[in-house]
């Protein structure tokens with residue numbers, strides 16, 4: 001029988017023996033540019049890195065940032081400098097993560113050293129989970145510690161792929177995040193629940209809209225999710241953004257709109273739009289349709305929905321509801337002030353959501369990963385770690401001491 005504990009059967013770094021001079025690969029999900037923006041995704045890994053280094057491990061650190069598909073992936077020396085500062089010890093940077101020069105850099109590491117290798121998103125095959133690439137990355141160490149919750153929903157070479165080649169363990173950062181999110185997974189236990197969606201990634205519609213419209217009482221679509229819903233309802237949306245998978249998102253929105261029961265879906269009467277080449281937003285009635293040369297950047301939340309948000313026992317915000325980074329804050333700030341003034345608990349999910357919205361309450365370092373976890377009570381990396389525990393690599397573990405002293409696994 002499958003346990004409800006999302007960590008059941010997952011090997012934990014906490015329970016692993018970390019021998020002096022052992023070679024570890026730490027899979028992280030820093031995904032932050034040179035301005036470092038919100039550092040939560042880096043800070044989350046500090047304790048695990050310190051623990052491995054203090055135990056005398058040689059730590060080859062791998063992280064993704066941006067994407068090679070849209071040219072946003074860059075070198076990560078800024079992250080190594082930040083880590084050095086925060087850890088109070090040198091953290092080296094080696095551009096490139098595969099091939100002779102990376103292996104030589106790994107070979108020069110001494111007990112306790114931490115070296116960040118080049119951005120994995122600069123490697124062809126990373127985002128396809130290429131196992132040949134994973135095999136090359138695996139040469140940087142003998143065991144893997146998996147942190148990087150922000151990419152826990154991606155079966156990429158530098159997380160799930162590595163686990164096909166080496167014994168792996170969930171870093172404490174991953175465990176903490178899962179334990180923190182677990183009470184939010186599935187259908188809320190009682191009281192009124194609300195979800196506000198936004199941002200631009202397709203997961204907000206494909207996972208978020210689907211899940212929350214089944215499991216919650218109120219869903220307020222914003223960002224690209226709102227554009228998708230308005231189009232599915234037959235409204236003109238001009239040149240509003242529809243994200244990277246418009247067709248799949250359109251089908252998901254149509255299915256949600258056609259479903260019986262489920263959450264009340266907030267559809268605004270007024271959206272705020274910007275004309276191409278201009279910055280100033282102006283209101284348009286949804287029923288009038290957005291002019292062809294305009295894009296939706298914001299919207300006005302109806303008073304009844306603001307009241308429901310304020311009274312919600314539980315609320316999740318996944319993605320900035322409006323284009324905050326360009327100063328369009330009407331929907332976003334309305335949501336935040338309703339939640340701040342309310343009596344329930346509210347949780348923000350994601351990178352840009354946490355970076356762009358002024359919020360000091362609960363937040364997760366994951367956007368898409370957190371949505372997947374809330375919807376499925378698991379995610380790709382947890383499944384792979386469970387499978388990894390049963391593999392030959394894990395069972396033999398070379399000549400190393402037993403990684404897992406007998407523990408209570410009765411929940412498996």
Ligand SMILES: Nc1ncnc2c1ncn2[C@@H]1O[C@H](COP(=O)(O)OP(=O)(O)O)[C@@H](O)[C@H]1O
Nearest residue numbers: 199200201223241322323324350351352353367
């Ligand atoms: N109406 C909109 N049109 C286009 N982009 C939007 C819109 N509303 C919000 N956004 C943008 O979406 C981006 C974040 O999307 P996403 O990556 O999905 O969020 P997160 O990183 O929190 O998971 C932000 O930069 C935000 O300003």
Ligand SMILES: O=C(OP(=O)(O)O)[C@H](O)COP(=O)(O)O
Nearest residue numbers: 031150151350351366367368369
């Ligand atoms: O920033 C991330 O996702 P998120 O914006 O959904 O939080 C993760 O680092 C995953 O990145 P990806 O969505 O480019 O695979």
